[in-house]
Amino acid sequence: MLIQLTYASRTARALGPADIKDILGASQRNNLKAGITGSLCLNNGIFLQQLEGDRAAVNALYHRLLKDIRHRDTAVLDFCEIPHRRFTGWSMGLLTSVEANRQLFLKYSSSADFDPYSMSTATLRSFFEEVMQNVRWLE
Ligand SMILES: Cc1cc2nc3c(=O)[nH]c(=O)nc-3n(C[C@H](O)[C@H](O)[C@H](O)COP(=O)(O)O)c2cc1C
Incomplete structure (x- = not known):
């Protein structure tokens, strides 16, 4: 069963580019294998991540x-259960608070x-809807 899970968290300390690179590297590697897609936003010391995939796989990751x-x-x-994925091309995309975003x-x-x-919930869903269309992604 295909589900979507959205959660927030706060950075435990000031994270540098090396931390972010490590998180993204592990995410892309593991998520590809587990069939998980999604996006990760970091703004103001708060992470907001949306994960999509098999219910058991997303639960294990969480x-x-x-x-x-x-x-x-x-x-x-x-x-919630979803009829299809949104982030089909992203094992994990990162969106940060650069000027354009x-x-x-x-x-x-x-x-x-x-x-x-x-x-x-409605606002979160609209936000992620737009994230796919109109953001500047970090590679
Ligand atoms: C905000 C945040 C988001 C993360 N997202 C993912 C993710 O989507 N997939 C993943 O495998 N690990 C993610 N991680 C990293 C995991 O907590 C964990 O360090 C990693 O999965 C370990 O992978 P490894 O055993 O291959 O080193 C995230 C960590 C943080 C702090």
Whole structure:
């Protein structure tokens, strides 16, 4: 069964480019094997990740993620069955707060800071819908 899980977390410490490279490298390698796709946003010290794939595979990954000391305050924001994937081309895409993406983050925020913890399910879904169409991705 194909599902989508969206969660947020806070960086446990200031993460540098090497940390991000390590997270993305492991994600792309493992997710490809596990048939998981998705995207990871990092803005203002908050991660927002949407994972798509087989229910058991995504659950197993989420349990692994909970043990990762690079982030804390992990909270599931949305979990649902989906008819198809959205991020078909991405074993894990990364979206950061570069200038070109700032307006996108702001568009879905009620305050000046992007705060996924306070976003409704509908807003989160619209955000990720747009993420696929109009962002500057980091390789
Ligand atoms: C915010 C965040 C997102 C992550 N996303 C993934 C992911 O999508 N897939 C993955 O395999 N690991 C992800 N990781 C890394 C895992 O927690 C873990 O370090 C990694 O899967 C271990 O892989 P390895 O055993 O191949 O080194 C993420 C870590 C963080 C902090």
